[in-house]
Amino acid sequence: MSDTGTDSGVLDGLFAVIKSRRGGSPETSYTAKLLARGRGEIARKLGEEACETIVAALDETDDDVVSESADLLYHLLVLWAQMDIDPVDVWAELQRREGVSGIDEKNARPKT
Numbered sequence: 001m002s003d004t005g006t007d008s009g010v011l012d013g014l015f016a017v018i019k020s021r022r023g024g025s026p027e028t029s030y031t032a033k034l035l036a037r038g039r040g041e042i043a044r045k046l047g048e049e050a051c052e053t054i055v056a057a058l059d060e061t062d063d064d065v066v067s068e069s070a071d072l073l074y075h076l077l078v079l080w081a082q083m084d085i086d087p088v089d090v091w092a093e094l095q096r097r098e099g100v101s102g103i104d105e106k107n108a109r110p111k112t
Contacts, residue, residue, distance in 0.1 A: 011073065011087060018074075018081045034078050042082055046075040 024032035034042050053068040080087060097105055
């Protein structure tokens with residue numbers, strides 16, 4: 001993977017832009033349109049982008065996977081914004097899991 005001078009901070013910047021679109025005009029902003037349509041539509045789009053990322057990973061080029069991954073992350077951030085989930089909380093959860101076996105972490109979850 002090449003270093004293009006960007007880092008994960010781009011996600012925080014994108015999230016700030018997404019939040020600024022709340023209550024914006026759905027006629028001029030795709031993000032405002034998604035937010036206005038609500039959680040169900042955002043979740044549907046997130047699932048669609050996840051499927052497109054999988055298809056790209058199985059049948060398409062690395063560039064296609066990069067493009068679909070960007071779409072997937074964008075729609076995930078829109079969902080977080082709609083639900084008032086701060087990315088900092090997700091980063092903290094990832095940090096909490098650091099160094100913990102994925103199997104151990106999954107086994108420690110409450111059974112539902």
